[in-house]
Amino acid sequence: MQTYLLKWWQTIRISWSKYTAYRLNFFLQVVGPFLVFFFIKYNLWSSIYEGSSTPVIKGYNFSDMMHYHIWTLIISLLGQGYAAMNLSEDIRLGRISSYLIYPFEFWEFHTAGFVSFQILQVFVSSITLCLAVFFGFIEFPSLSIILTGFSFTLFMGMFWFTMQYFTGLLAFWLEETWIMRVLLSIIVSFLSGYIFPLELYPEWLVGALKYSPFPYMSYFPAKIFMGQEVNLTLGYSVLTFWIAVFAYINHLIWKKGMRLYTAAGM
Amino acid sequence: MSQKVIEVINLTKQFKSYKKKPGLKGSLQSFFNRKYSIKKAVHGFNLEINKGEIIGLLGPNGAGKTTLMKMFTGIIVPTSGELTINGHSPWERKKEFKKKIALVMGQKSQLWWDIPAMDSFLLLQKFYELSNQEFKQRLDYMSELLGVVDLLHVHVRKLSLGERMKMELMASLLHNPDVIFLDEPTIGLDLVAQENIRAFILDFHKKNGTTIIITSHYMADVQALCKRLVLIFDGTKAYDGPLEKFENILGNEKTVSFTFSEEIPCCGYLDEFHGEWNEGRTSVDIRVPEENLREVGKKVLDLHPVIEFNTEKMPIERVMKTLMTNPEVLRAQRDHANLPA
Amino acid sequence: MISSLKHYLGVYRYFVTTSVSEALSFRTSFILLVLMDIFFYFSVLFSVDFLFDHMQTIGPWNRYQLLFFICFMLNIDTIHMGVFSSNFWMLGFKIRTGELDFDLLKPTHSIFICFFRYLKPSSLLTAPVAWGLLIYYGSKIGLLWYDWLLIPPLLLLGLSLLCVLEFILCTSMFWLVEGMGINFLRMQMQQMARWPDFIYKYTYQKIFTIGVPLLLIGSGPVHFILDKSNWHYLAGMCLAIVISTLILVKIWNKALRQYDSASS
Structure with a gap:
């Protein structure tokens, strides 16, 4: 058991040094989204509010809207990384064979990579949060809100990972899985409330989404961070359900893909 | 009357790199406070090579062979020193210069993985502005000599390592270069493929009087191809002379x-x-x-x-x-x- | 001059054929790419259209003017995606693995090989969709016959500016070795240009129009189409392209001088 945990720890460390090897890249990935948020979303929404006849759109005044968008930004940094990108490359370039020999399985290796990425993203999102507070976009929320929000978002990150893992596994059949990832992220950004808060959508749509994982990927945690009342039990149970579903699907796909892989002797 | 093709005087190349201690702590440390060190890959290197010679450039891993080859072909720029190839300074990367040289790297591939080699060759024909006649003639000559006529239309990813290397050689030599640099052209190949490639190089040399510089860790390559050896250790020249003399060095x-x-x-x-x-x-x-x-x-x-x-x-x-x-x-x-x- | 143009065109023809031949061997990816692009168009249009359900104008523009602008940018995007985008990703990869060595050996200019080598033929199929959208919203804002004639050259002008700026940015990959961060930044740059210049506050607007002329890419041409007294935008774009090209050549040469080729 102990040696098993050591393996995990070592793998996490290796992926960590991979992520931080290129300093400036890392810096750009931290600062990039914040700057873009600042330039585009801030400017865009302020001109929208200037052009609007009412100062309140569906219950959001300008500063509410800004708060909402800053939190969705921090949530996406924390919970929607791109850790599963190497996975499809491994499959496509036939590097799986080496995992078949290691006494450490493919999914374990990539999950360890994900864990290390999450640790990194906790730093990144905290820095972003501090920047946002520093520039006066938001106020620092209470500790209990921070803890509830971060833990929910990290949990959501697990769902995101199982879904990314799913698209990565499609590399057994598809040459380029990034297309699937882009498609998925477009869908998610709309349905999760990353682009517009869900209140702006028609009610039937919001109702239909309630048991899907989408609202819990941006809208729901943003509400937690903004200190609003949410049904945490519902959020956790819906996500748990979907994590289980995707984990099972991934398991099946992996089995099927492996049969294909070994048969073709790629 | 021999004509100098390569002249190297006091050539030096330095690289900057940083060191990292293992583990999380090391990563963090090197993230914030990076210590750079300067490594001299090649220093004070002198060399003269005449037209039509085949030179074996030998040395252990990391001695600076590949760095030299890359400077000779203009891929990297020397830190100091003089370097003339066929009357050009390689780092100016002139079109006339590039048309006269070729570099084959046994460890890298220039062919496009997902399409047949022939498609890549046709692109190269355009790159080097070869007439259809020249192109066809050379392609036929080389593909027959290497025994790969049937493989020209097969996707490169489906070829074996030996077959792919033969295609790489063809790709690099289609434009009939005056100077060829071969960096470990037989690495990882089976004995028969190695021999095929050696025979091909000799034939090509005899036919065109090309100047060839070759590095290899297989002494059989050197024995079969080179009359003159240049040995490089730690970035400096350690021996330069005929093969027979080298054999008797001890x-x-x-x-x-x-x-x-x-x-x-x-x-x-x-x-x-x-x-x-x-x-x-x-x-x-x-x-x-x-x-x-x-x-x-x-x-x-x-x-x-x-x-x-x-x-x-x-x-x-x-x-x-x-x-x-x-x-x-x-x-x-x-x-x-x-x-x- | 003519002969060298012929040489480059000849080479480019084979860039196209090899790219097509590669793309067609991956059928599923090809279809998915088309789907993704179309999905992307409509997601952008939908979100702008959706905003106008809650207001009448954004800045000086009404719904159809803004949607026309968006379509103009989508058309630049489509050409950009088809002709250039793969190359930016490949450049990072090539520098990291040392495969760039082969490009530097070829007797054509290295900028040409690095940024024009790979095309994405699937964009040929999505381009008509983008044209259709542009024509639809163009007719909604009542364009005249000479406006229609102006659109193709203006698209090319915007595209050239975008590309030169991106080439400059990507040259920094030579120093950073890893391309991810730069490509990331590049996409953020595109994002900024996808909105009209007037949504940005005064200072930023000036910085990104004069300093880094990102906002000229789409806003310049569309301002001119909507009001011909805005010709100074076009003059600015031409000037920006010339200056950026000079900068590009300068730093490109500098980058190549210190390229140290990943060892094998």
């Missing part, structure tokens, strides 16, 4: 092995040579000065029940091995024998 003794049908008891004539015996004293390797070879051989054959004997095929391999483990031998040798350096 003295002119030859290694001779004998195998006997029965155990040879200690201590007879053979033991005078302080040879290396096997466990049961049924075979021995001895070192014999070249001029005594016939005499000693005759005597051993007369004295003992020899069932097999041979002299070493590739003394160069033994010399390389000795030098790589013991580079200072070379310096001592050079001082004594006044070898060209």
Whole structure:
């Protein structure tokens, strides 16, 4: 058991040094989204509010809207990384064979990579949060809100990972899985409330989404961070359900893909 | 009248790199406070090569061979020193220069993975502005010589390593370059493929009088192709001269092995040579000065029940091995024998 | 001059054929790419259209003017995706693996090989969709016959500016070795240009119009189409392209001088 945990720890460390090897890249990935948020979303929404006849759109005044968008930004940094990108490359370039020999399985290796990425993203999102507070976009929320929000978002990150893992596994059949990832992220950004808060959508749509994982990927945690009342039990149970579903699907796909892989002797 | 194709004077290349301690802490440390160090990949290198020569550039891993090749072809820019290839400074990357050289790297591929080699060749035809006639003629000549005529329309990813290497060679030589740089062209190939490629290079050289610089860790390549060797250690030139002289760098003794049908008891004539015996004293390797070879051989054959004997095929391999483990031998040798350096 | 143009066109023809031949061997990816692009168009249009359900104008523009602008940018995007985008990703990869070595050996200019080598033929199929959208919203804002004639050259002008700026940015990959961060930044740059210049506050607007002329890419041409007295935008774009090209050549040469080629 102990040696098993050591393996995990070592793998996490290796992926960590991979992520931080290129300093400036890392810096750009931290600062990039914040700057873009600042330039585009801030400017865009302020001109929208200037052009609007009412100062309140569906219950959001300008500063509410800004708060909402800053939190969705921090949530996406924390919970929607791109850790599963190497996975499809491994499959496509036939590097799986080496995992078949290691006494450490493919999914374990990539999950360890994900864990290390999450640790990194906790730093990144905290820095972003501090920047946002520093520039006066938001106020620092209470500790209990921070803890509830971060833990929910990290949990959501697990769902995101199982879904990314799913698209990565499609590399057994598809040459380029990034297309699937882009498609998925477009869908998610709309349905999760990353682009517009869900209140702006028609009610039937919001109702239909309630048991899907989408609202819990941006809208729901943003509400937690903004200190609003949410049904945490519902959020956790819906996500748990979907994590289980995707984990099972991934398991099946992996089995099927492996049969294909070994048969073709790629 | 020989014409100089390559002239190198005091060439130096430095690289900057940083070191990282292992683990999380090391990563964090190097993230914030990076210590750079300067590594001299090549320094004070001099060389002259005439038209039509085939030169073997030898040295252990990391000695600077590939760095030299990349400077010769203009891929990287020297830190200091002078370098002229075919009358050009490679780093100016002139079109006329590029049309006259070729670089083949055994460890990298320039062919497009997901399409047949022929498609890549057609693109190269356009790159080098070759007429259809030239193109077809060279393609036919090379693909026949290498035995890959049937593979031209197969997707590159479906080719074996040996087949792919042959395609790489063709891709690099289609434009009939004056100077060819071959960086480990036979690495990882089976013996037959290695031989095919050597034969091809020799044929190409004979036909076109091309100047060729080749690096390899396989001494068979060097033995078969090169008349002149340049040895590089730690970025500087350690030897430059004919192959035969290199073979004798550690003295002119030859290694001779004998195998006997029965155990040879200690201590007879053979033991005078302080040879290396096997466990049961049924075979021995001895070192014999070249001029005594016939005499000693005759005597051993007369004295003992020899069932097999041979002299070493590739003394160069033994010399390389000795030098790589013991580079200072070379310096001592050079001082004594006044070898060209 | 003519012969060298012929040389480059000849090479480019084979860039196209090899790219097509590669793309067609991956059928599923090809279809998915088309789907993704179309999905992307409509997601952008939908979100702008959706905003106008809650207001009448954004800045000086009404719904159809803004949607026309968005379609103009989508058309630049489509050409950009088809002709250039793969190259930016490949450049990072090539520098990291040392495969760039082969490009530097070829007797054509290295900028040409690095940024024009790979095309994405699937964009040929999505381009008509983008044209259709542009024509639809163009007719909604009542363009005249000479406006229609102006659109193709203006698209090319915007595209050239975008590309030169991106080339400059990507040259920094030579120093950073890893391309991910730069490509990331590049996409953020595109994002900024996808909105009209007037949504940005005064200072930023000036910085990104004069300093880094990102906002000229789409806003310049569309301002001119909507009001011909805005010709100074076009003059600015031409000037920006010339200056950026000079900068590009300068730093490109500098980058190549210190390229140290991943060892094999």
